[in-house]
Amino acid sequence: MTQYDDFLDYLYECELSENTISSYRYSLKEFFSKFTEFNKTNAIKYKQWLIGCRKSKTIALRITALNKYADFIGRPQEKLKRIKIQKQLYVENVPNDEEYGRVCEYARQHNQKAYWLVRFLAGTGMRISELTKLKGICLIEGCARMHSKGKQRLILIPKNLIEDSKEFFREKAADDPLFLSRNGKPLTTRAAAMQLKSIGCKAGVRKEVMHPHAFRHYFAIKMLKATGNDISLVSSYLGHSNIATTAIYTMRTKDEQVNLLNSQMSW
Template sequence: MEGYIVNNRRLTEYQIRAYGLYLSMQDRSKGTIEKYLRDTMAFAQWAEEREVTKELAAGWKASLLERGYAPVTINAMLSSVNGLFRFLGWEDCHVRFLCVQRRLFRDSKKELNRMDYQRLLFCAREKGKDRLALMIETICATGIRVSEVKYITVEAARQGKAEISMKGKIRMILLPAKLCRKLLKYAKKEKIASGIIFRTKSGKEIGRRQIWAELKGLCKFAKIEPSKVFPHNLRHLFARIFYKASKDIIKLADVLGHSNVETTRIYLVATGEEHQRQMERLGLVL
């Protein structure tokens, strides 16, 4: 990669790689690190060899808006680049985020509901994809991230709980008894005596991309819009059902591993249809 001039400082491939190493030491997920570095490279390529100032960084923000990027996407890209500035001690280049009003409701076309979930399970079983069906059930029944599937082990199933270490935090999640029985039965059938339960034929940990691809492969058969089907939506479904049962957002944040309850609130935003029904029930139009 060519170097880039930043306030008479030369941004090198070594520094960008060092930023990636720093992120990994902060226990950021592989996907997050890839995104941060991708955003950083996008900024560096746009800046070319111009001296980068706060004003130029703001100009990049404006160019992203002009190119039609969504405000939420722009803020995510700015977060990546601001993180690099902090890492290198270049706080003077820090650029402010766009002000985005918190969403009142989400798009129902992108929401996986309980019926969709049941259809996915049914179709996975009908197609003989026992591992995928059990993985879908495990993610949705526990609320774990797809990157945390590796913590579902034979030992965890026997103990009824799994210890998850992610993003510098350790949390304990409880596994439903019925799920534990299913996990142990599957492990016995696959001759897995210990360690990770969900693994490839070669015995390696199954990757997030493979899980994503296998889920997408069910969409046509299950007659579900592909936009609804991805691992994180199973986590969202768990969050909504858990909160509906408990009405305890603090406990839900702990279960999900969120440091900030505002992140948890995003999971609980109602759909447009739900929001419309709530408005109708107010009875203020006489």
């Protein structure tokens, strides 16, 4: 077994989330596809390559993965300096009400599984990784309990969503996964993302808003408006450990900021 394999085993032992482990795995795989040896010189070259073709957030994730690996193999001197990421003061790529209605209507008529995929994401604010773990019991209890990073998160499912979807999920036993792939296995996050992208394209909705997390953003914005900007409550719904993370949803979107600036600029 290689150090790379040992590192992946170590990540699982640390009880990191599947998404984090997947991100670290991809980062190391990408690094070793370009370099045969892990050292500071190659790490710096990799960082420079990333700066030339990746977004700041992606670069930060890759550096974090490499630094974690450097610590694991006992060579902290090989770690890279982190890059500074400007704090984002708006949310981007969120479907508006018209787009949400359009994709729901198209999916309802042409792809029922995609329809309920969208409805559950937008109706609960759950992450796509959480949705793929849903089982029939959640429709009985009205909630889903998720475990990640040593913490438990309770996701509430609205009564109307349960009632509306009852017919579609009528054959699901308590321990059955709610969403399955074509081969009958639990739906993967990748397959779910591809399905959303496909249905959005067919419905004529902007492709940049047809990613799973966009509907979590949509839920957050709608809930804040519905609750009179009760950040504490919405933070609880979203499972944020830091309320400041939720506060970004109280701000205008980038498009709203640009439109407001353009409409008011007269000097």
